[in-house]
Structure formats: C-alpha cells, structure tokens
Amino acid sequence: MSDWFALTTRGLEFISERELARLPHVADLERGYRHVLFSYRGTAALLLELRTVDDLFVHVATWDGIARPRSTLEQLRRLGGLLDLEVGVAMCSSVRQIPVRPAFSVTASFVGKRNYTTDEIKAAVAEGIEAEHGWPYQPNDGAANLNVRLFIEHDLALVGLRLGSAALHERPYKRVHLAGSLKPPVAAALVAMAELRPGDRVVDPCCGVGTIPIEAALIGAVAQGGDRDVEALNGARANAAAAGVAVRFQQWDAQALPLAVGAADCCISNLPWGRQVVVDADLALFYQRSLTEMRRILVPDGRIIVLTSTPELLQAHGLACENQFEISLFGQTPVIAQLRML
Numbered sequence: 075m076s077d078w079f080a081l082t083t084r085g086l087e088f089i090s091e092r093e094l095a096r097l098p099h100v101a102d103l104e105r106g107y108r109h110v111l112f113s114y115r116g117t118a119a120l121l122l123e124l125r126t127v128d129d130l131f132v133h134v135a136t137w138d139g140i141a142r143p144r145s146t147l148e149q150l151r152r153l154g155g156l157l158d159l160e161v162g163v164a165m166c167s168s169v170r171q172i173p174v175r176p177a178f179s180v181t182a183s184f185v186g187k188r189n190y191t192t193d194e195i196k197a198a199v200a201e202g203i204e205a206e207h208g209w210p211y212q213p214n215d216g217a218a219n220l221n222v223r224l225f226i227e228h229d230l231a232l233v234g235l236r237l238g239s240a241a242l243h244e245r246p247y248k249r250v251h252l253a254g255s256l257k258p259p260v261a262a263a264l265v266a267m268a269e270l271r272p273g274d275r276v277v278d279p280c281c282g283v284g285t286i287p288i289e290a291a292l293i294g295a296v297a298q299g300g301d302r303d304v305e306a307l308n309g310a311r312a313n314a315a316a317a318g319v320a321v322r323f324q325q326w327d328a329q330a331l332p333l334a335v336g337a338a339d340c341c342i343s344n345l346p347w348g349r350q351v352v353v354d355a356d357l358a359l360f361y362q363r364s365l366t367e368m369r370r371i372l373v374p375d376g377r378i379i380v381l382t383s384t385p386e387l388l389q390a391h392g393l394a395c396e397n398q399f400e401i402s403l404f405g406q407t408p409v410i411a412q413l414r415m416l
C-alpha cells in the first residue's frame with residue numbers, strides 16, 4: 075500500500091504528480107480523481123513544502139464497500155474503531171508536537187450518491203475512534219491536534235492523517251483575501267506550468283491580492299504584479315510582506331501596461347471572468363487588449379499562462395494556444411491555457 079496521499083484540485087492531479095515525482099525518495103506514484111497516492115522514504119518535513127497540492131496525508135487505511143445505504147454508517151463506526159493510527163501519529167509527531175491523547179477532528183468528502191451526509195460520516199467515524207482510542211473528538215478542525223481525513227470515491231475510501239497542523243492550501247502568508255482570489259495551490263500550479271528558469275521575470279497584469287506573483291517569487295522568480303484596484307494592491311503588499319518575498323506591485327490598467335517591450339519572460343494571470351470581478355470594457359475587448367499588451371512586453375520566446383472561464387476569448391492576434399485543460403474551481407470549470415507567440 076502507498077503510505078501517503080495528496081489531495082488536489084480536480085484537473086491539477088498531473089501537475090501535483092509531477093511535483094511529487096521531482097522529490098527524492100518518492101516512488102509508486104498513482105494518480106486518481108483529485109488525489110495522488112505515493113510511497114516516500116524521505117524526511118516528512120519536506121512534504122510540507124509541496125506547493126501545488128491542497129493537502130497531504132499519511133495513508134492509514136483504504137476501506138472498500140463504502141456503499142450507498144444508511145447501514146454503511148454502522149460499518150464506518152466499526153472501521154473507525156479498527157483504525158491503526160500508531161504509524162500515522164508517529165509520522166505527524168516527526169514534524170510537530172502531538173499530545174498522548176490528541177483531540178481529533180474528522181473531515182470527509184465523497185463522490186457518488188449516498189443516503190447519508192458528510193456530517194453523519196464524520197460522526198460515525200469519530201464515535202469509532204473515540205470508543206477504541208479514548209481520544210476526544212473536536213468538531214472544530216482549527217482546535218484539533220490531529221485531522222482524520224476520509225476521501226470517499228464511490229465504494230472506496232482513502233483514510234489519512236493530515237501531516238501538518240493546518241491544510242497545505244492555507245498558506246500563512248495569505249492574510250488578505252478578496253473575491254475571486256486564487257487558492258495558493260492553483261496559483262502555484264499556474265507557475266509550475268510556466269516551467270520557469272531561475273531569475274525569470276514574471277508579470278501578472280491582474281494580480282488581485284498577489285497570489286500568483288508571490289508563488290512565483292517563492293520559487294525564485296523576479297515577480298511583478300499590477301491591478302487597477304488599490305484595495306487589492308494593498309492586500310498584495312501585505313501578503314508579500316507576510317511571505318517574506320520582494321514583489322513589485324503597481325497600479326495599472328492591464329490594457330495599457332506601463333512596461334517596456336521585452337520586460338517579461340512570462341506572463342501568468344487569472345484574468346477577470348466578468349462575473350465576480352467585472353471589467354470596465356466589454357469582456358472580449360478587455361481580453362483582446364490585455365493579451366496584446368502581454369504579447370508586447372514579452373521576450374520573443376516568452377510564455378503566457380492564463381486561467382479563464384472564457385477560453386473562447388483567448389484568440390488574440392499573434393498568439394497560439396499550445397495546451398488547454400479544464401479544472402474545477404469556485405463551483406465552475408475554468409480552463410488553464412498555455413499560449414505562445416506566433
């Protein structure tokens with residue numbers, strides 16, 4: 075059995091798998107829907123530095139036969155009691171302090187129809203663990219010492235213990251969050267798509283609170299961001315300071331960037347979708363003008379990576395789409411597109 079699993083955003087599994095494959099001592103990678111299973115013989119603390127995964131768990135069990143009827147709740151209670159958590163707790167203890175009788179939370183999600191709810195799954199598993207281990211159940215994950223995670227896909231449940239004290243997607247630097255702001259692992263995935271070389275200059279013309287340039291700076295890029303919204307820019311500066319990275323932020327209009335030809339090696343952006351974040355101009359015109367500007371400021375072999383819910387608007391003069399795929403985000407299915415200059 076694999077001894078770890080990472081949970082990811084739907085559509086980004088292959089990027090997380092690629093990130094994991096680069097780590098020493100990782101083997102047996104197995105990619106599935108919203109998750110990657112793997113074996114790892116290195117230092118556990120290194121796994122807390124993964125950037126594109128939502129969260130990471132010591133794999134403590136796989137349960138089969140988790141079916142639709144309500145009688146499954148009794149089965150979950152029983153299986154919760156049978157869980158062997160010793161190795162998982164030892165692994166978590168190698169990166170942080172865990173009390174002898176840890177307060178534990180349970181998180182559950184499922185794919186497939188059920189005659190019971192996630193709250194009922196959590197309660198059933200928690201009862202089993204409480205009865206067997208004598209640990210106190212803490213419904214508030216933020217106050218728990220350990221998190222037991224159930225990821226149920228149809229009849230199969232992956233059961234894990236979260237390695238870190240908080241989910242990996244909750245970056246401590248993200249102090250300011252505005253509507254439409256990206257989950258950091260998605261920003262990190264966009265950055266990973268760009269396959270940056272050390273010192274590459276990255277520009278995000280619509281940076282919001284700065285998630286993309288901050289993730290780029292954290293892996294060594296020279297990052298710069300701008301936005302028309304002053305409140306967003308103040309948030310971006312606060313977030314970058316908390317992340318301990320130097321990113322230049324500037325107020326501008328993405329349709330007329332105050333940057334010279336060849337000022338960037340790569341543009342990476344989550345362009346406005348015209349729903350939560352509206353643009354002043356017609357959305358099609360906004361896309362055409364801002365993509366033309368990105369093209370102008372890029373070096374000849376420059377790359378553009380964009381996340382958008384309107385990929386049909388990406389056809390700007392002089393750009394070709396090299397790669398495009400769908401992800402799940404904010405209850406929608408936007409695409410990540412990789413463009414290059416013709």
Ligand SMILES: C[S@@+](CC[C@H](N)C(=O)[O-])C[C@H]1O[C@@H](n2cnc3c(N)ncnc32)[C@H](O)[C@@H]1O
Nearest residue numbers: 254255256280281282283285301302303327328
């Ligand atoms: C989807 S949000 C970006 C969110 C960002 N990736 C983050 O994580 O916070 C799009 C951003 O585009 C900005 N925007 C809209 N029109 C703009 C324009 N003409 N020039 C520059 N930025 C603009 C909005 O203020 C908003 O912050």
